[in-house]
Amino acid sequence: MRQVAEIKAAYDWMIAKHNTDYAYALAANHQNALERLESHQDQLDRGVFVLLFAQFEVAVTERFERTRTARQANPDWTTRRGWDTLEVRRKRPPFETRLALTLDRDCPEFGEVIAAYKIRNDCAHGRTATPVGSIDQLVRDLFRWQAAL
Numbered sequence: 001m002r003q004v005a006e007i008k009a010a011y012d013w014m015i016a017k018h019n020t021d022y023a024y025a026l027a028a029n030h031q032n033a034l035e036r037l038e039s040h041q042d043q044l045d046r047g048v049f050v051l052l053f054a055q056f057e058v059a060v061t062e063r064f065e066r067t068r069t070a071r072q073a074n075p076d077w078t079t080r081r082g083w084d085t086l087e088v089r090r091k092r093p094p095f096e097t098r099l100a101l102t103l104d105r106d107c108p109e110f111g112e113v114i115a116a117y118k119i120r121n122d123c124a125h126g127r128t129a130t131p132v133g134s135i136d137q138l139v140r141d142l143f144r145w146q147a148a149l
Contacts, residue, residue: 064098
């Protein structure tokens with residue numbers, strides 16, 4: 001999560017510019033400009049959501065790889081078992097697998113991460129029906145989820 005602060009700072013700068021432009025368009029009653037600016041903010045929010053969530057994905061991957069290496073090197077088979085399956089041994093198992101092996105599936109954060117991952121996938125693949133919510137809240141959630149890993 002090395003770049004979260006930088007991504008968030010860039011987002012805040014762009015939103016400040018957007019809000020200034022929106023205020024001018026609102027004062028001038030330019031409906032087309034207002035609609036365009038609303039669309040731009042939605043696209044900006046979706047792009048930043050993907051970038052920020054990617055930072056968390058890296059944290060999950062790093063934690064998974066450290067855990068996998070430690071477990072596979074353990075001489076006790078009862079510790080190694082499950083970590084020696086083909087899916088886990090692959091260079092890059094699916095995100096949901098890496099998450100399940102680094103975060104308790106029964107903790108509330110697990111379900112929250114999976115829900116955010118669905119939004120991330122929707123955004124990354126051009127689906128716009130699901131709202132991304134507050135970027136500020138996402139940043140807080142990312143750090144909370146990272147602490148739970």
